[in-house]
Amino acid sequence: MSHATKNLELVSVTKRYGDAVAVDEISHRFSPGSYACLLGPSGCGKSSTLRMIAGHESTTEGAILLGGQDISHLPPAKRGTAMMFQNYALFPHLSVIENVAFSLKIAGVGRRERHAKATEMLDLVDLAKLSGRLPDQLSGGQQQRVALARALITRPQVLLLDEPLSALDPFLRVRMRGELRRLQRELGITFVHVTHGQDEALSLADEIVVMNAARIEQAGPAREVFNAPKTDFVARFIGNHNVVALPQGAFAIRSDAVELTEQVSGAIEAVVTQIEYQGTHVAVTSRMSGDQNVIALIPDHLFFEHPTNPGDHVGLTWDETKMHKLNG
Ligand code: ADP
């Protein structure tokens, strides 16, 4: 899209803190100009990975390539990456425009030029009107947009975002999601966004990289990861899937592909244990033999045509072609 976007690639990257392995030989090539989410539970090594890409943390082993060049020994400002921190880390005593222009000041750019560039960035995040304010005179969402403008002013090839939406309330979080996505499209650069929220990753990402216990468990387009989880962990973590153990092995089946029937013959017998109303859907949990719980996500109008209750005996059916064999 814009000026040639460079490939970011991790080659057998490892991070150890003393004896503890935080990141274990991960390799991944990010598609240039795409929105990637690093998704995984707390402690799986997401932030360590991001900080190594940014240069705020050294790699123990491995290489980080940008446009084919190993950047892993360069200082953060020389890498072509920029990082937006979880807590925004704005300077409280500097105005909005001075915060945004800060890195240019350090680089020795004159006041007029750096303020012109900062104003351009503030326009991009729709904050030019507030350029004279101090950070504590801004809402959380506005502070976040300042932090974004401040990261983008260096014209990075790759923007790194560590849980950028976690400090926002749910309503603002959804709005900022749209804004981040718009910015990424407009700039045409690679965004690598760390999150532990599957909804956030699914709604934002072109590509999802699922991490678990210091390793990459699966990576691919968001729809592919959701529709074809490869492992038990990914199926459970990405949400809205059941994992059922059958004699032939473990399978994932999407909750919205499970149907309930009143007649038990020809179906899998189960007993309803829990009903949860979710607005557009009702989540019906039932227990089949072997103590396995299966969740069926039933559209609300269908559920209320034939409501069931905890304790009811039901049949579970699904289209076998929607079952998905898991590795391991
Ligand atoms: P995540 O961002 O996925 O929650 P982190 O990358 O922050 O995971 O942490 C991965 C592992 O490394 C965790 O076990 C964490 O306790 C450990 N860790 C992170 N930073 C340090 C550090 N500076 N010193 C020692 N251990 C650390």
Ligand code: MG
């Ligand atoms: Mg983290």
